[in-house]
Amino acid sequence: xxxxxxxxxxxxxxxxxxxxxxxxxxxxxxxxxxxxxxxxxxxxxxxxxxxxxxxxxxxxxxxxxxxxxxxxxxxxxxxxxxxxxxxxxxxxxxxxxxxxxxxxxxxxxxxxxxxxxxxxxxxxxxxxxxxxxxxxxxxxxxxxxxxxxxxxxxxxxxxxxxxxxxxxxxxxxxxxxxxxxxxxxxxxxxxxxxxxxxxxxxxxxxxxxxxxxxxxxxxxxxxxxxxxxxxxxxxxxxxxxxxxxxxxxxxxxxxxxxxxxxxxxxxxxxxxxxxxxxxxxxxxxxxxxxxxxxxxxxxxxxxxxxxxxxxxxxxxxxxxxxxxxxxxxxxxxxxxxxxxxxxxxxxxxxxxxxxxxxxxxxxxxxxxxxxxx
Amino acid sequence: xxxxxxxxxxxxxxxxxxxxxxxxxxxxxxxxxxxxxxxxxxxxxxxxxxxxxxxxxxxxxxxxxxxxxxxxxxxxxxxxxxxxxxxxxxxxxxxxxxxxxxxxxxxxxxxxxxxxxxxxxxxxxxxxxxxxxxxxxxxxxxxxxxxxxxxxxxxxxxxxxxxxxxxxxxxxxxxxxxxxxxxxxxxxxxxxxxxxxxxxxxxxxxxxxxxxxxxxxxxxxxxxxxxxxxxxxxxxxxxxxxxxxxxxxxxxxxxxxxxxxxxxxxxxxxxxxxxxxxxxxxxxxxxxxxxxxxxxxxxxxxxxxxxxxxxx
Amino acid sequence: xxxxxxxxxxxxxxxxxxxxxxxxxxxxxxxxxxxxxxxxxxxxxxxxxxxxxxxxxxxxxxxxxxxxxxxxxxxxxxxxxxxxxxxxxxxxxxxxxxxxxxxxxxxxxxxxxxxxxxxxxxxxxxxxxxxxxxxxxxxxxxxxxxxxxxxxxxxxxxxxxxxxxxxxxxxxxxxxxxxxxxxxxxxxx
Numbered sequence: 001x002x003x004x005x006x007x008x009x010x011x012x013x014x015x016x017x018x019x020x021x022x023x024x025x026x027x028x029x030x031x032x033x034x035x036x037x038x039x040x041x042x043x044x045x046x047x048x049x050x051x052x053x054x055x056x057x058x059x060x061x062x063x064x065x066x067x068x069x070x071x072x073x074x075x076x077x078x079x080x081x082x083x084x085x086x087x088x089x090x091x092x093x094x095x096x097x098x099x100x101x102x103x104x105x106x107x108x109x110x111x112x113x114x115x116x117x118x119x120x121x122x123x124x125x126x127x128x129x130x131x132x133x134x135x136x137x138x139x140x141x142x143x144x145x146x147x148x149x150x151x152x153x154x155x156x157x158x159x160x161x162x163x164x165x166x167x168x169x170x171x172x173x174x175x176x177x178x179x180x181x182x183x184x185x186x187x188x189x190x191x192x193x194x195x196x197x198x199x200x201x202x203x204x205x206x207x208x209x210x211x212x213x214x215x216x217x218x219x220x221x222x223x224x225x226x227x228x229x230x231x232x233x234x235x236x237x238x239x240x241x242x243x244x245x246x247x248x249x250x251x252x253x254x255x256x257x258x259x260x261x262x263x264x265x266x267x268x269x270x271x272x273x274x275x276x277x278x279x280x281x282x283x284x285x286x287x288x289x290x291x292x293x294x295x296x297x298x299x300x301x302x303x304x305x306x307x308x309x310x311x312x313x314x315x316x317x318x319x320x321x322x323x324x325x326x327x328x329x330x331x332x333x334x335x336x337x338x339x340x341x342x343x344x345x346x347x348x349x350x351x352x353x354x355x356x357x358x359x360x361x362x363x364x365x366x367x368x369x370x371x372x373x
Numbered sequence: 374x375x376x377x378x379x380x381x382x383x384x385x386x387x388x389x390x391x392x393x394x395x396x397x398x399x400x401x402x403x404x405x406x407x408x409x410x411x412x413x414x415x416x417x418x419x420x421x422x423x424x425x426x427x428x429x430x431x432x433x434x435x436x437x438x439x440x441x442x443x444x445x446x447x448x449x450x451x452x453x454x455x456x457x458x459x460x461x462x463x464x465x466x467x468x469x470x471x472x473x474x475x476x477x478x479x480x481x482x483x484x485x486x487x488x489x490x491x492x493x494x495x496x497x498x499x500x501x502x503x504x505x506x507x508x509x510x511x512x513x514x515x516x517x518x519x520x521x522x523x524x525x526x527x528x529x530x531x532x533x534x535x536x537x538x539x540x541x542x543x544x545x546x547x548x549x550x551x552x553x554x555x556x557x558x559x560x561x562x563x564x565x566x567x568x569x570x571x572x573x574x575x576x577x578x579x580x581x582x583x584x585x586x587x588x589x590x591x592x593x594x595x596x597x598x599x600x601x602x603x604x605x606x607x608x609x610x611x612x613x614x615x616x617x618x619x620x621x622x623x624x625x626x627x628x629x630x631x632x633x634x635x636x637x638x639x640x641x642x643x644x645x646x647x648x649x650x651x652x653x654x655x656x657x658x659x660x661x662x663x664x665x666x667x668x669x670x671x672x673x674x675x676x677x678x679x680x681x682x683x684x685x
Numbered sequence: 686x687x688x689x690x691x692x693x694x695x696x697x698x699x700x701x702x703x704x705x706x707x708x709x710x711x712x713x714x715x716x717x718x719x720x721x722x723x724x725x726x727x728x729x730x731x732x733x734x735x736x737x738x739x740x741x742x743x744x745x746x747x748x749x750x751x752x753x754x755x756x757x758x759x760x761x762x763x764x765x766x767x768x769x770x771x772x773x774x775x776x777x778x779x780x781x782x783x784x785x786x787x788x789x790x791x792x793x794x795x796x797x798x799x800x801x802x803x804x805x806x807x808x809x810x811x812x813x814x815x816x817x818x819x820x821x822x823x824x825x826x827x828x829x830x831x832x833x834x835x836x837x838x839x840x841x842x843x844x845x846x847x848x849x850x851x852x853x854x855x856x857x858x859x860x861x862x863x864x865x866x867x868x869x870x871x872x873x874x
Contacts, residue, residue, distance in 0.1 A: 008456040079417040083392075084383065195412035195587040198515050325513055335422050335585045339502065342423025345454055348628055349447045349484045349643055353546035353565040355629065356611050361540055385699035394744050397706050398779075401742070402803040404713050405853045405866035407825050411803045435710065437703045494711075522799045554825055554868070556849060576828070578714045593714045593826035593868070 023068050037061035046262075046291025047071055051333065052078030053192065053211045054085075055261045055290055072213075072333050079334055082192075090187075092255055094243045096265045096288070097164050101241035103292075106168045108234050108269055114165040119240060121294075168237040169267050169284065178269065178282040198325055205307055205328065209300045210289050212331030220306075220321040220331075221299035229306045229319030232271040233285060240264045240292050264289045266297035270305050272312065283312060303327065386433040387465040392416055396434040396589070400580060403591035408553030409521070410504050410588040418584065425458055425483060426584030428500035432481045435496055435580070436462065441469045443477035448485035448626065448643035455483070472646050484547075486568040488625045488647040491577035493594065499562040501583035504590065506550040506560040526558050529601065537606050546611065552599045559590065559598075566600065567610045567626045573598035615640040620651035621658035690762035693726035695740055705737045712855065712864035717822045717831035719815050719863045728759035734857035735782055735809050739768060742780065742807070748773035749780045753787025755811070782809040785836035791844075794852045802849040805867075810836065812858040821872035822865070833863055841871040 024031065038045055038061040048060040052075045060078060067073035103119025106112055172178040188203035200208070209217055224231055242262055246255040268285035285305030287297035306321040320326055330336060384390070392414075399413040418426040436442070442462055446455040450472040458481060459470050471477050474489040483500040491497060503509075507517040510528045520526065529550060536544040543549075549566035551573075553559050561572055562581060572579065572592065579592040592598060602608035613627045618639040625647055627640040639660060642648035695701040701724040708720040727736030743749050749770040751760055764770055775781060775793040788794075788808055797805035812834075819834040824845075833856070835841060844851045844867055851867030865871075 008451045008453045009460070012453055012456060012460075076417075076421065080419040083417045084387075084389065086389070192414070192417075194414050197412065325515060329514070334417065338422025338424065338426075339585055340423075341421065342502070345424065345483075346447045346452050347484070347563075349565055349626070350547040350563050352613065352627070352629055352643075353567070353611070356613055357544060357546040360611070361542075361544070364541060385703060390698055390702065391744055391746075393702070393706075394742055395746070397710075398742055398747070399803070400710065401713050401807070401853070402805070404710070404826070405851075405868060406802050406849050407868060409802060409849060412801075435707065437707050438700060439704075493715075518800050578710070591714075593866075595828045596825040 023066070032065055034058055034061045034065060037064050043292060044069075044071060044074075046293050047214060047296075048074045048078055050290040050293050050296060051075040051211055051213065052082065053290075054078050054082045072337050076334050076337075089247045091258070092246045092248060094245060094261075094263065096239065096243060096263065097167060099165060099239055099241040099243045099263070099265070101165055101239050103241070103294075104165060104237070104239040106235070106237045108236050109168060109171075112168060112171070114163075120292075165239070167267065169269075172236070172269065172282060176281065179272075179284060181284060196328060198328070200324060200328060202304070202308065202311075205324065206286065206288070206300075206304060208328045208331055209287075209303055210296075212300075213333035213336065214293070214296045214299070216331050216333065216336075217299045217303055218295060220327060221302035224302050224306045224319065224321045229309070229317055229322040231283075231285070231302065231305045233268040233302050233305060234270075235298060236267045236269040236284075238264070238266045238294065238298065240294065262291050264291065264293050264297040266294075266301045268298075268301040268305060283308070383465055385438070385466055386436045386462070387419075388416065388430065388433045392430075393434045396430055399589045400431065400434060400591065403580070403589050404578070404593050406557075407592055407596050408551075408557030408559040408590060410583075410590045412587055413589050415584045415587040420457070420461070422585035423502065424454060425481070425500035427582030427586075427589070428481050428483070428498050428584075429458060429461065429582075430584060431580050431582035431589060432462065432479060432498045433466070435479060435498070436466050436468060438466070438468065440478045441471045441476055443471050443474065443480045443646075444482075445480065445485060445487070445644075445646075446483040447628070448487070449645040451645065473650075474644075474646050484563050484565075485626070485643060486564055486571045488622075488642070488644040489650075490571075491575055493576045495577040497575075497577050497579045499564075499579065499581045501560070501562045501581050501586075501588070503548075504560055504581065504583040504586050504588040506548075506558050521557060524556065526552075529558060530603075533601060534603065537603070543602070543606060543608075549608075550601050552601060553592065554597050555599075558601070561598075565612075565626060566608075567612050569598075569600045569608070570610065613640050616658060617642045617648060617651075618658045618660040620648045620656045622648070622651055622656070690728075690759070690766045693728065693736065693763060694767040695724050698740075702741045705741045709738060709741060709855065709862065709864070712862055713826075713853065713866050714864075715826045716824065716865050716869040717817065717827065717833045717863060719817065719833075719861050721861055723860055728757075728763050730754050730757075730811070731760055731763075731782065732811055732857045733860040734862040735811055736763075737860075738809050738855055738857065738862065739764065739770075739780065739782070743768045743770045745769040745771070747779035748777050749782065750775045750778035752781055752783025755783045755787065778806050780807050780809060782811070784811050791840050791852065796844075796847055796850040796852055799850065802851075805850065806852045808852055808854045810854055810856045812836065812856050815856055815858045815861050815863050820874045822869050823872075824869045826866070827869070833865070835865070835871065838871045838874050841865060841869070842873065845870055 038057045044064055045057050045060045048063055048071055049055050063074035063077040066077060101117055103121060104117045169178060173180060191204060191207055242260045244257045245259050245261055246257050248255045266287040270283045270285055272281060272283040285301035287300030289297045303321050307324055307327060309316060309322050316322055395414055399411045403411045415430060418429055420426060444455045444459040446452040462468055463470060474487040479496045481498040505517050507520055507529060510532055511517050533543050547565045548560055548563040549569055551559050551561055551569060561569060574595055576594050578594055581590045600608040613629060615627060616623050617625055617627060619641050622642055625642045625644060628643045630639050630641060632639055705722045705724060708722045712718060712720045722734050722737040725733055725736030725740050747770055749764055750773055761772060778794060781788060781794060788810060794806035797803060816834050817832050819832050820838050821830045821832055823830050848867055853867055854865040856863045
């Protein structure tokens with residue numbers, strides 16, 4: 001078998017060797033362990049899991065290490081790995097009502113059954129650099145030690161039943177003040193297995209958004225707040241915690257819990273004046289993201305609501321966040337960064353074609369000018 | 374994790390069987406509807422979108438262990454991305470590779486059609502960035518799909534005619550749109566329009582893969598492909614008005630290489646196999662065949678790398 | 686019955702399906718050329734070639750229709766085990782297998798939609814033999830003309846007239862197969 005070996009291969013090998021060296025950095029500094037990244041860079045790990053669409057904190061941590069902290073590159077590594085995994089089963093829908101919550105807040109009610117649980121949030125930290133962290137010391141804090149909410153299924157693994165934490169939206173629904181979301185057992189489409197087809201249904205949009213780029217979804221959501229497709233959102237509820245993942249085993253005739261995942265769920269309450277067919281009531285926006293990914297979940301719920309204009313009989317105002325095709329075709333950062341960065345690959349054949357064209361057009365323009373003089 | 378330890382972990386040609394079946398079904402429908410873009414559930418490949426993920430998936434679905442694979446980028450076998458894709462298939466499919474167009478059974482290409490005429494039984498796989506020829510006239514997929522359905526290609530003709538009104542000629546020099554068997558308007562991928570005539574009546578099977586955009590399309594052998602034009606402004610090809618400085622070819626597509634900072638330049642065949650073959654036969658261009666090769670130019674950036682890894 | 690169902694698939698799927706697909710690709714890229722395939726031993730009355738086409742292309746995401754004598758328990762079990770493909774009515778089929786008579790009327794099969802002409806059926810037509818003799822075929826994939834012993838011409842001429850819609854056909858006989866996509870113009874005889 002003849003295998004061509006040429007200079008380009010050596011250049012690539014050298015580049016990879018250099019990259020490995022840069023990744024390691026100064027060998028005098030201890031090397032990062034996967035466990036350290038997983039435990040101490042958890043929010044980066046969460047983002048990589050969410051946008052990589054694969055719940056595996058260790059692999060996400062590995063990807064972050066391998067990618068030198070470039071999170072989009074890490075997402076890419078996870079996505080490429082995910083593609084090769086066989087589909088063994090589809091889980092039952094997770095029950096976020098049975099979530100063992102670490103954090104659960106509502107912006108619409110001062111208090112509510114289940115209570116407001118602040119949880120591990122940056123919200124009220126003062127953004128002052130904590131130099132004790134730099135000195136490898138513990139941060140200065142007056143707080144009482146963390147007592148987790150009863151979290152029987154949580155990471156502590158204490159026994160007992162999970163108390164159900166009712167959804168705020170359920171209270172509004174009881175009074176008919178918010179649109180009823182009917183249960184739907186239609187299997188959702190999967191854009192990782194079927195080509196994206198437009199118009200998309202809500203389930204497909206939500207899938208695209210939950211794995212979409214956090215920055216892109218954030219900016220779109222922000223644009224709706226500033227007036228581009230305004231939907232007046234309140235965070236009805238935001239909850240973060242652990243849910244059980246169950247899979248039906250046909251041979252057994254019942255579902256078996258195969259593990260737990262951390263999720264962030266956000267439901268927004270949005271103003272709606274009513275339409276020809278519907279009386280005025282509140283409407284819903286929904287966000288559900290793997291891991292503790294609060295900014296993403298809130299942003300997702302705003303964009304979800306904005307994309308529902310047609311279904312709710314609202315006007316299309318031309319806002320980007322209302323435009324399903326625009327949002328879905330551009331929210332994936334792996335697609336976006338690939339196409340963006342590919343322009344650094346050789347294009348000299350095309351460029352040569354353009355050069356010839358411009359030279360020809362210039363020559364003709366010059367000839368015409370000279371003829372005119 | 375070294376590259377070699379990974380190879381055993383993946384199936385022949387990387388993709389799992391179900392994915393290959395899905396791609397293979399799309400390829401067959403593409404062959405049955407020449408020029409129509411068949412949607413397919415493109416997978417995330419271990420190389421970025423834009424690097425040829427569509428072409429790689431099509432090649433992976435077509436490869437057999439007996440194939441001899443050639444990979445070119447910009448016409449050259451040794452541009453870095455061509456090297457990288459060839460290596461990918463060497464590693465995951467163990468196929469033989471070649472640089473000789475005439476010896477290859479499958480050729481994956483980015484931006485060129487080889488100068489050497491293709492033959493029956495060969496497959497040419499194009500990497501496609503934007504498969505939709507109407508995309509820059511109408512950004513919405515929902516709209517362009519309708520336009521193809523109704524064969525409503527007036528917008529494209531208006532665009533080309535505006536070029537003529539403004540520039541006296543059609544100002545599209547690559548990815549020049551074509552009409553297939555009198556029906557679908559198709560993007561031939563960003564090949565220079567110099568290559569367009571080779572699309573038509575070609576004995577080889579031509580397959581086009583767009584990974585990010587999730588489309589596969591095809592031209593069966595001997596398919597009639599017409600570059601769009603007007604009676605008073607017929608389609609014409611173009612290339613740099615020079616001969617190859619290495620092999621003297623008068624009719625090959627040329628790369629322009631800047632040789633110094635005082636305006637010096639040379640023109641060399643973009644198809645490195647074609648150029649090397651001619652020089653082996655004794656053809657010689659303005660700058661002769663011995664002191665420089667186009668491959669040296671293709672890799673001239675190599676000099677900036679340290680001789681051995683980590684020698685900084 | 687079950688023992689039948691478990692055998693007769695590919696023993697080395699990645700390589701056998703790759704080689705077989707290339708033959709199928711050649712057959713549809715060059716209508717009328719006759720190719721040889723191997724690797725499947727489906728229960729009768731399915732031919733080796735029909736079994737190979739199903740193994741290469743059908744799976745749980747594609748509906749398979751068994752027409753006439755092909756619709757028997759051994760074949761159904763074999764398809765369930767090796768492909769996991771749902772068995773469906775003719776009107777829903779991605780792939781339909783049977784003799785030409787059994788597949789009639791072929792106007793039942795999906796011909797795609799104007800916006801998605803690819804969503805159409807592929808018919809696997811079991812024949813006694815395949816020879817390059819019969820009505821002339823012209824069109825994409827054919828340099829000048831070729832000939833194939835089609836079971837009839839009118840249905841294929843009508844199907845071609847629907848372009849870009851239409852079904853596509855693979856003729857199978859023993860371990861040989863030949864393709865006739867909707868693009869092929871069939872001589873009127």
